[in-house]
Amino acid sequence: MSLASQLDRYLAVRRSLGYDLRTSERVLRRFIRFADDAGAQHIDADLFLRWDASQPAAGSSTRSARLGMVRLFALWLSSVDLAHEAPPRGLLPDRTIRKRPYIYSKVEIGDIIAAASELPSTYGMRGLTCSTFFGLIAVTGLRISEALALDTSDLDVATGVLSVRHGKLGKERLLPLDPTVVDRLITYTTERNRLLGRASTPLFVRCNGDRLSEWSARASFARVSRAIGLREYSRFKRHGKGPRIHDLRHTFAVRTMIDWYRMGKDPAREMIRLTTWLGHASPDHTFWYIEAVPELLELAMARATRIGWEAQR
Template identity: 35%
Template structure:
């Protein structure tokens, strides 16, 4: 095993332990290291990085080259602490030409309109309450949609006013405090949910009613 191969194994393991999925790095860097070794190059330089990146044909505006260079740059940063001769490619060598669009920021009126729309267009029983309450929770807590729909009843402490988010992004677990008005809204929803589903078949906090009780997403 060469130094580069061993270093790559350590780098990928470190990044994985930090919670990164390494979709690009895990696929691209073994190819880069194999190319370096085939060309008997023990040290990563900017010239080597550019040469390898450009081996893959790419159309104008493609993200292929930027993605490849981003993977190499991260690895080079790690290597620079091992081999001082390592050159870290600067940002901007292969800029992406994709246009960046600013995110749409929902105003309070937008959120109210969404919640009202849920009540107007969905079943007047539980689905409308489920989605309007879910939208409200997202807006006041900043939870990701996946975090919210994965919540079990045991994750929401209506007495203490805290939501427990289990192993979300980067496998982190955290507590999210709730305002009294949010607790009141969740308590009202839970009461309505339990009225319609006195014997639920899922532990999910947010549920809807179809041909059989189910969670908001595929959970349950």
């Protein structure tokens, strides 16, 4: 099949997965016209660089976005024809490239929560708060700022619904929680109030009753990560380098999406729900995980290829 015909199939398959490809289609059709004029039968890094050099001057972000579009198309093509070579991710410089997320295993998340519960403090509040705080982010995918801003009243115990009132860009949303999560939060607030000797407005607090701060949360997470071997001790940088609290949110999103593919669910339909749950402004921000996590990309490409072959029958 010609590259143009392959592109038609590729766009049809990805649209069936829920992607908005208006920009990608324009870029890829320009690229295919260039490839046809050059007599190219297969895509590789050299072809992309020659095409990129022929385009009007553009910033690094625009050029990198073009690379991403061509790269995904080439990856799809290479799944059925190994003569195609996807241009490498770092072929062009881009200051806006997002860091690849660290995806925790279930064992690592369990170790984080267990080690956090052992964090030392005068009354035991630090371990109680941090273990619950990290656990809630792991099972809901909340942003750190959203979890820190929660008040006790934001949890409706009767319905099991958590109100996230301080989402990104001021957006609010409601999250129905699993009963086991609600029970854990009830246990936490009961013990928290006992240690404080009073009820608390903020959900997550320090030993003195003040709301847990972002600095304190990150410092505690760094300490826990070093204790279980996820980070190396850093002499000059107190927190060191390694997986972050925010990667718990990434892990929640990725594991959710992997389950869709393994259970045969329709990613296009489920993606809208996950985008709403995570509080993303656009589904494109959620689709990013497919490109950022190799396992997800493989599952998505396998499904897209299967749908493509079935459409040809």
